[in-house]
Every structure is written in C-alpha cells, then in structure tokens.
Amino acid sequence: MTGLIMKDILVMRKTLTSYLFIMVLYAVMALLDIFNFGFIITFVQVMLMVLPITAFAYDEQAKWDRYAMSLPLGRSKVVGARYLFVLVLALCTFSLALFGIAIIYLLQQEDLVEMLLTLMVSASIGLLVPAIILPLNYKLGAERARPYLYTVIFIPVIVVVLLSKLNLLDLSALNALEALSPAFIIGGAALLPLVGLAALFISYLISCRVAAGKEY
Amino acid sequence: MTNCIEIKGLCKSYGDFALKNIDLTLPGGSILGLIGENGAGKTTTIKCILNLIHRDAGEISLLGYDNVREEQLAKQDIGLVLDECFFHDTLRPLDVGKILAPAYREWDQKLFRDYLGKFGLPEKKLIKEFSRGMKMKLSLSAALAHRPKLLILDEATAGLDPVVRDEILDEFLGLIQDEDHAILMSSHIISDLEKVADYIAYIHQGEVVLSDAKDNILDSYGRVGCTAAQLESIDPRDVLRTRRGTFGCEALVKDRSAFARKYPMLLVERTTLEDIMLFVGKGEDK
Secondary structure (H helix, E strand, O other): OHHHHHHHHHHOHHHHHHHHHHHHHHHHHHHOOOOOHHHHHHHHHHHHHHHHHHHHHHHHHHOHHHHHOOOOOOHHHHHHHHHHHHHHHHHHHHHHHHHHHHHHHHHHOOOHHHHHHHHHHHHHHHHHHHHHHHHHHHHHOHHHHHHHHHHHHHHHHHHHHHHHHOOOOOOHHHHHHHHOOHHHHHHHHHHHHHHHHHHHHHHHHHHHHHHHHOOO | OOEEEEEEEEEEEOOOOEEEEEEEEEEOOOEEEEEOOOOOOHHHHHHHHOOOOOOOEEEEEEOOEEOOOOHHHHHHOEEEEOOOOOOOOOOOHHHHHHHHHHHOOOOOHHHHHHHHHHOOOOOOOOHHHOOHHHHHHHHHHHHHOOOOOEEEEEOOOOOOOHHHHHHHHHHHHHHOOOOOOEEEEEOOOHHHHHHHOOEEEEEEOOEEEEEEEHHHHHHHOEEEEEOHHHHHHOOHHHOOEEEEEOOEEEEEEOOHHHHHHHOOOOEEEEOOHHHHHHHHHHOEOO
16 A cells, blocks of 8 residues: 555655645745735645545546556555545645744744634545545546646635625634634634544445446 | 366356356366457456355366365465566565465475575565566565465466566476476466466456367467458368458368368468457457
C-alpha cells in the first residue's frame, strides 16, 4: 500500500512542488498582510481537493487501475492507498497552516481563535469534499466525476449567498459564538475535522464496495 | 510435476460475447501459447485468471491456489506483462521499483536494476520518452524482479521488432528451465509461439477449439491441396475444415499420415499454426 501512495506522490511530484511553492508564496503574502490568512487557507484546501481527482485522471490515462488490481494487494488496499494519499495531503496542509498560524500570531498578534476556527472549518471541508468525490470517481471515472466536484464545492456557496441575499439566512445565531469562551470554541471546532475523518471512513467503505463490483 | 494453471469449465458472458466452458492446463516447466483472432476471448480469459472480472462459472487454480479465495497468495508468485505499459509517463524506471517493492515479498531491487541494465534501459529517463519496445522491456523487468513462478503475458511482444522479440523470448526460455516455473503467453505472432511454446490452445469465438502439445499438433495436422472435384471425393469425416479458392481447394486434416494412407493420390503436407488459424477462422466445414 505504501508503494501506491508513493506512486501518487511520484506521479504528481511536479504538481506537488508547484503547490508547495504557491503555499509558501501565499504564506509570505499573509505575513505581509497582502492577503487575508483565512482566504489563503481556504484557497489551498480547494487546490488540494482537486489533487485526488487529478490522480484519478492520471491513472485513467495510464490505465493504471487494471495493473494495480493485478498486484497482490486486493481491491480494498488499492482503494485504501488513495484515501491515505488524501489523508497525507490533508495532514501536510493542516500542519503547514498550523505552522503559518503560529508565525503570524507571534509576529502580528492576530486573532488566534479566528485563525484556528478558519483552519478547522476549512480542514473539515477538505476532508468532506473528497469523501463525496472519491466514490464518484470509482463509480464514474475521473472525467465524468469532475463536474460533481464543482457541484459539491459551488452549490453550497451559491445557496448560502442566495439565502443571505433574500434575507432568509439568520446569522444572528453566530453572534452567540462571541459570548462563548475561546477554549470552548476551539474545542468545539476541533471536533469538525473528526466529523470529516468519519465521513472519509464511510466514504472508503462505499468506494471499496464500488471497486469490488467493478470489472477492470 | 505440478500444474501452474488449471482452468475448469470457465464461463463468462457479456451478452453479445461469451467464454464457453474453457478448460486449460499449464504444467510446470512449460510455455502455453494462447492463440485466437481479435476478440476471440484471450484477454477475457487472462482477466478471469487475474480476477479482474467476475466469472459466471468455473474454477481457476494458480500455482495450487484458488484465484479468488487465495488471490493475494497466488499473485505473489505471478509476473504480469499486458499489451500496454501501465506506468505513468511522468515516472522513471527507478520509481517503478520503489512503487512495486512494497507490494511483493520477494521483490529484489538489485535484480530489477540488473534487468534494466541488461535491456539497456536508462534508470532515470522519463517513461514518456521510451519507445514501445523499451516500455515492454520495462514491464518485463518489473514482472521478473520478484522472481515469479508464473509469468502471464498478454500480447506482450506485439509491435516489437524481431531483435527485441528474440531477446525477450530467450529470457522466457531461461525462466522455464526451472520445473516450477511456467509461462502463459497470448500472442498474434504465431512464429514466436512456434519457437518457444510447448502447448498451444486456440480460442475461437469464446471456445477452445484446439488444445494440445505444439509438437503433436505440428506432427499430426496436415494441409491437403486439391481440386474442387477431389475435395468432393473426400469423406467429410476425414477433414476438419476446408477453404475453396479460385485456383483450387485446401483442406485441414487431423491425422496427416492416416490421411496419406487412405488417399495416396492426394498430396498432404505439414501445416503451421497460422494455417490452422486461417482454416478455423476463414474456412468452412465440409
């Protein structure tokens, strides 16, 4: 299984290096106060959500699946390797973002709670989106699953924007957050990525079922 | 001597195409050549062997293991080269070693690099810059580096020049010197199979129409060249297939010497696997 994760990293080493470069560039911009940190974290998460789909597209191009399923690993391990790749990516961005937050906090004394909250929420989205997209990739293939990625990302955004425009969204409940202690907020927010992880696990089980029924 | 592959009653239906009751046996220390037209069912059979597709009926045992229940155990000792190179263009040969090493208990990185050297493959060149021959040699190096007992090749020599093919065939012959090792090889290049195969199985429209030792086939089958009138005079039970052309007729017979004794006035010659394929594929029953 480690070999397959290694494969994803090796196949996309150029893409990953350029992403890393962009992340460092953005971190510098955040430090110089050119960009808002929350925006950058969310942007990087979206970029990373696209990576697993790119991995599927590369595999499809090389017809890799047929070969991978012929290896002495079993279908669930081949599927598991892709999920671990997603987790590795999520963990890397999460750690880098945490590191960035620490530096910004030390240098600029910005609101730590807000930054951590943004990170937790975007990390959860970063886990939830692949949880929906990965089984679709196994079921439909990379090309046919790609539109769903945009649907999954943009439809909730459009719905929220529309609701708020029509004054149907009651955001006053969020004001109650201000009354809570920072420790309580961060503690609660830390549970969000756990929900993302649980969703990813359920998604893995679904993908295993899809892969088990598939013919290669 | 153990059988490396045993297939009994294999059936797989796709609606418009079906594999019907395939029985095949590959004894250790030998090469089985799978021949047949495009779409005859060779690749489908290989996919069933590798459990890439779900069979409808039948049993397959690989190196004594059931190919579904004990799939991982069986695949540890199988090397695979399919008709395409499945490695991504952005990888390099050394990357392939890193990817496959954790999958096989017996992976030998040194042996892998030895094969790369032997086949003249640059270790750090991108695969997208490789020619088709180089890609096949890379696939073969990857398939041999864990010292497999069973090698499965699906059209692996297609599109290669005769020099490269000969080099690869030599490698195969070396591998089966060990009685525990065997090779299943599907190919359109009949001359390759005539050179190295011990057994031949001919799949036609999803059925095995001929399965025997290659020498038995070549020693006993015969081709009769005759006129239409002469063909009419032959007992239909004595010929398998016939072909009628503008300049004469031909017939395929199963027992060349028996036919020559019964019809001394007709000339019966040795035949080739390619001829047999043409008789079955394009000929007709008498």
